Amino acid sequence: xxxxVIKVGILLNQESANFTLHGKFRLNDQKTIRQLTDEKLxxxxxxxxxxxxxxxxVIAEANQxxxxxxxxxxxxxxxxxxxxxxxxxxxxREKEVFQGNLLxxxxxxxxxxxxxIPVEKYLxxxxxxxxxxxxxxxxxxxxxxxxRSWLLAQLDESRxxxxxxxxxxxxxxxxxxxxxxxxxxxFDVCADDHCQRYQGITKIRDNNAVxxxxxxxxxxLKYSGQICDTRYSKCCGGFSEEFQNVWQNTYIPxxxxxxxxxxxxxxxxxxxxxxxxxxNSPPEAYCNTKDSDLLSTILLDYDQKTADxxxxxxxxxxxxxxxxxxxxxxxxxxxxxxxxxxxxxxxxRIIKLKITGTKKEFIIGxxxxxxxxxxxxxLYSSAFTVEPVxxxxxxxxxxxxxxxxxxxxxxGFCQIGGAVMASKGKKFEEILYHYFTGAQLEKIY
Numbered sequence: 001x002x003x004x005v006i007k008v009g010i011l012l013n014q015e016s017a018n019f020t021l022h023g024k025f026r027l028n029d030q031k032t033i034r035q036l037t038d039e040k041l042x043x044x045x046x047x048x049x050x051x052x053x054x055x056x057x058v059i060a061e062a063n064q065x066x067x068x069x070x071x072x073x074x075x076x077x078x079x080x081x082x083x084x085x086x087x088x089x090x091x092x093r094e095k096e097v098f099q100g101n102l103l104x105x106x107x108x109x110x111x112x113x114x115x116x117i118p119v120e121k122y123l124x125x126x127x128x129x130x131x132x133x134x135x136x137x138x139x140x141x142x143x144x145x146x147x148r149s150w151l152l153a154q155l156d157e158s159r160x161x162x163x164x165x166x167x168x169x170x171x172x173x174x175x176x177x178x179x180x181x182x183x184x185x186x187f188d189v190c191a192d193d194h195c196q197r198y199q200g201i202t203k204i205r206d207n208n209a210v211x212x213x214x215x216x217x218x219x220x221l222k223y224s225g226q227i228c229d230t231r232y233s234k235c236c237g238g239f240s241e242e243f244q245n246v247w248q249n250t251y252i253p254x255x256x257x258x259x260x261x262x263x264x265x266x267x268x269x270x271x272x273x274x275x276x277x278x279x280n281s282p283p284e285a286y287c288n289t290k291d292s293d294l295l296s297t298i299l300l301d302y303d304q305k306t307a308d309x310x311x312x313x314x315x316x317x318x319x320x321x322x323x324x325x326x327x328x329x330x331x332x333x334x335x336x337x338x339x340x341x342x343x344x345x346x347x348x349r350i351i352k353l354k355i356t357g358t359k360k361e362f363i364i365g366x367x368x369x370x371x372x373x374x375x376x377x378x379l380y381s382s383a384f385t386v387e388p389v390x391x392x393x394x395x396x397x398x399x400x401x402x403x404x405x406x407x408x409x410x411x412g413f414c415q416i417g418g419a420v421m422a423s424k425g426k427k428f429e430e431i432l433y434h435y436f437t438g439a440q441l442e443k444i445y
Contacts, residue, residue, distance in 0.1 A: 001444060001445045002445060003118055003119045003120055003217075003218070003445055004118070004119050004152075004155060005116060005117065005118050005119070006116070006117065006118075006119055006122060006151070006155070006188045006189065007103070007114050007115070007116050007186070007187035007188050007189075008114065008115045008116075008117065008122065008187060008188065008189055008190070008191050008198055009112060009113075009114055009184060009186070009187040009189070009190040009191060010079060010082060010096070010098070010113045010114065010115050010191045010198075010200075011079055011081070011082055011083075011111075011112065011113040012110075012112045012113075012190070013107075013110040013111075013112060014110060014111045014112070014113075015044070015045055015110070015111070016042060016043060016044040016045070016111065017042070017043050017079065017080075017081075017104075017111055017113055018040075018041070018042050018079075018080040018081070019041055019043075019077055019078060019079045019080065019102070019113070020038075020039070020040045020041070020077065020078045021036055021037070021038060021039045021040075021041065021067065021075070021077050022038060022075065022076045022077065022078065022097075023037070023038065023069060023070070023071060023074050023075030023076060024036075024037045024069070024070040024071060024075055025037070025067045025068060025069055025070065025075060025077075025102075026067070026068045026070060027052075027060065027065060027066070027067055027068075028065070028066045028068065034060075035070070036067070039054060040054070041053065041054055042054075043065070043104050043111055043113075044111070045106060045109055045110065045111055046061065048063065048106055048109070049061055049062060049063050049106055050062055050063070050064065050065055050104055050105075050106050050111065052065060063106065064103065064104060064105045064106065065103070065104040066101055066102070066103050066104075066116075067101065067102040067103075067104075068101050069099070069100070069101070072099070072100075073099075075099070076097050076098060076099050076201065077097070077098055077102050078095060078096070078097045078098075079095070079096055079097075079098065079113060080095050081093045081094075081095070082094050082095070082096045082191070082199075083192070094199070096199050096200045097200050097201050098115050098117075098200035098201065099117065099121060099200070099201055100115050100116050100117035100118075100121065101115070101116035101117070102114075102115060102116075103115075103116055105186060107186060112186065112187075114186065114187045115191075115198075115200070119148065119151065119152075120213055120214075120217055122151075122198060123144055123147055123148055123151075123213045124201075124209060124210045124213045125198050125199060125200055125201060126147045126196050126197060126198050127140055127143055127144055127147065127209045127212060127213060128199075128209040129196075129197040129198055129199040132296075132297055132298055132299060133208055133209035134208070134297040135208075135297055135298050135419050135422070136297075136419060136422035136423045137208055137211075137212060137422070138422040138426065138427055138428045138431065139298075139418050139419040139421070139422035139423075139428070139431065140208055140209055140212035141212045141215060141216050141428040142413075142418055142422070142428040142431040142432050143212075143232075143413075143415070143418070144212045144213045144215075144216045144219075145216050145219050145220060145221060145230075145428070145432060145441070146221070146230040146232055146412075146413050146432070147196055147230075148216070148219070148220055149220040149221045149227055149228050149229075149230040150196065150229060150230045150231065150232075151188075151189065151196065152220060152227050152444075153226075153227045153228060153229040153230070154188070154189065154195075154229075155188060156226075156227060158188065166248075167248075167249065173361070173362060173363065174362070174363045174364075175329070175362070175363070175364050175365075175369065176352070176363075176364070176365045176366060176369075177365075177366070177369055178246060178247045178248070178366045178367075178368060178369070179368045179369075180247045180248065216428075217445075218443045218444055218445040219441055219442070219443050219444075220441075220442060220443075220444055221254075221432060221436055221439040221440070221441060221442075222439065222440055222441075222442045223253065223254045223436075223438060223439050223440070227444075228254055228436060228439050229243075229252065229255075230412055230413060230436060231243070231255060231409070231411040231412035231413070232411075232412050232413035232414070232415055233406075233407065233408025233409050233410055233411065233412070233413075233414065233415065234309060234407040234408045234414075234415050234416060235287045235309040235310060235406050235407040235408065235414060235415070235416045235417070236260050236285075236287055236347060236406050236408075236410040236414035236417060237279075237285075237287070237310060237311075237347065237348070237381060237383050237404075237405030237406025237407075237410060238259070238260055238278065238282075238283050238285040238287070238288065238310075238347075238405060238406070239257055239258070239259055239260065239268070239269065239278075239346060239347035239348060239410070240256075240257055240258045240260065240347060240410050240411060240412065240414060240435060241257060241345045241346065241347040241349050241367075241409060241410035241411045242255060242256060242257050242345060242346055242411070243255040243411055245345035245346070245349065245351050245366065245367070246345075246349075246366055246367050246368070246409045246410075246411050247366075247411075253437065253438055254436045254437050254438050254439045255411055255412055255436070255437075256437045257345070257346035257347055258434065258435055258437065259285075260285040260286045260287055260414055260417045261283075261284055261285050261286055265283050265284075266278070268346035269344060269346060269347065269348040272341060272344075272385075274348075275341070275344055275348045275383075275385060276385050278348055278405070279311070279348060279383065279384065279385050279403055279404065279405045280385065280403055282310060282311050282405075285310075285417065286414070286416075286417035286418075286420040286421050287309075287310060287406075287414050287416040287417035287420065288310045289310075289416065289420050291420075294419070294420070294423055295416075298415075298416060298419040299416075308380075309380065309406070309407040309416065310405065310406070311403075311404070311405055312380055312403075312404045312405075313401060313402065313403050313404065314379075314401070314402050314404070315399055315400070315401050315402075316374070316399070316400050316401075316402070317398065317399055318335060318336060318396070318397060318398050318399065318400075321336050321374075321400055322334065322335055322336050322357070324373075324374070324375075324376070325355065325357075325373060325374075328372060328373045328374075329355075329362070329364065329373055331360055331362055332359055332360065333355060333356075333357025333358070333359055333360045333362070334357040334358035334359030334360065335357060335358045335396050336355065336356070336357050336396075336397070336400070337356045337357060337358065337396055337397070338354075338355075338356045338386075338388065338397075339353060339354075339355060339356075339374075339386045339400060340353070340354040340356065340386075341353055341354075341385075341386070342354050342363060343365070345367075347383060347406070347410050348383040348405060349367050349381060349382045349383040349406075349409075349410055350365075350367065350370055350382045350383070350384070351365050351366050351367065351382075352364070352365040352366075353365065353370050353382075355373075358396070366382075367381070367382035367409060368382075368409065370382045374402070379402070379404065380404055380406065380407045380408075381404060381405065381406040381407060381408060381409070381410060383404055383405040383406050383410070384402045384403060384404035384405070385402070385403045385404075386400060386401075386402060387400070387401040387402075387403065388400055388401075389401060412435055412436065413432075413435045413436070414435065417435075418431050418435065421434065429441065
């Protein structure tokens with residue numbers, strides 16, 4: 001097979017958007033074809049169509065517009081106010097630069113900017129956007145294969161018409177739901193953490209990222225003849241989690257729970273006591289590192305602000321917690337009496353959490369629903385234990401302390417753990433086989 005060309009949603013559902021063309025582009029607006037060179041432009045909504053503005057004047061109108069570079073490697077476009085880290089604690093806006101085609105569409109009276117680009121060019125950006133391109137080279141190769149496998153698995157699923165099951169549970173006592181990548185109607189993947197971080201050529205400052213993608217071009221992980229859905233997160237916290245404990249109730253053999261070291265100290269976290277012991281007594285693990293020099297080569301600038309990724313602690317006062325839960329769940333619990341883990345996955349991540357208040361008792365899950373309910377953005381993970389603090393002569397806690405482990409859902413590849421493995425001399429094959437049980441490497445193009 002040849003490498004696919006994919007569509008990536010960059011800036012979505014806007015009233016207007018500003019961008020600059022660097023180099024020569026051909027504009028195909030379905031009415032005319034014209035050449036634009038080094039132009040600063042604005043697109044706005046007009047009814048069901050789009051207006052293209054230059055220097056305060058409208059120079060084109062169409063239902064959609066496609067800007068095609070005449071010299072692929074020399075022409076690029078720059079988009080302003082791209083939102084990254086949407087709904088996460090590092091959310092911010094950036095000016096980002098891209099190669100390939102720029103497609104502008106009007107969908108339901110809102111403008112979206114979409115990048116059309118070959119898979120391998122896309123991956124060069126992902127490897128630089130997800131982690132620092134100065135990371136150990138074997139790690140960059142491993143991540144190239146993981147990102148390619150994940151993407152092609154999603155394309156196979158979408159293009160073959162597979163429908164995701166959303167067998168959510170919602171009663172007056174329980175809410176169990178999860179948040180997987182949705183099939184996008186107008187593009188294949190979005191550019192943010194919801195799919196994979198893709199920030200164009202903005203973050204490509206080191207040729208190692210480009211070389212790692214080229215050296216692994218066409219390589220994927222497969223299991224039983226199918227491309228693996230290679231999930232990954234920043235830090236597993238010592239144990240990776242199983243797929244069905246985070247998303248659909250489907251057991252995936254290559255996404256088993258793995259202890260993040262050569263010699264497991266335990267096989268899984270079974271009881272609440274195990275969870276407390278594991279989280280409160282940080283074990284030896286690849287992702288348990290405080291090596292600031294190594295972390296500065298692994299993590300991007302805004303990720304380095306999160307220093308407590310392996311073990312973390314937050315304190316939430318009673319009023320803040322009851323207010324937050326009412327806002328996030330839509331339920332008035334009154335004062336919060338307890339937060340009780342009902343079910344945990346093998347990594348210690350809570351799958352079901354019982355919230356008991358003076359007015360209401362309710363169970364929520366899975367892990368991201370829990371993380372969203374207990375934080376203005378997201379908790380680092382749902383692997384935490386709960387310590388209530390009481391004032392004198394009070395039966396209701398005045399404060400809750402959450403002691404937590406890891407950063408992200410924890411399924412599949414642990415990014416920090418994989419980078420540490422590479423820094424210790426592990427080859428990319430060994431890193432991949434450590435996290436994806438039973439998977440095999442195969443070159444498909």
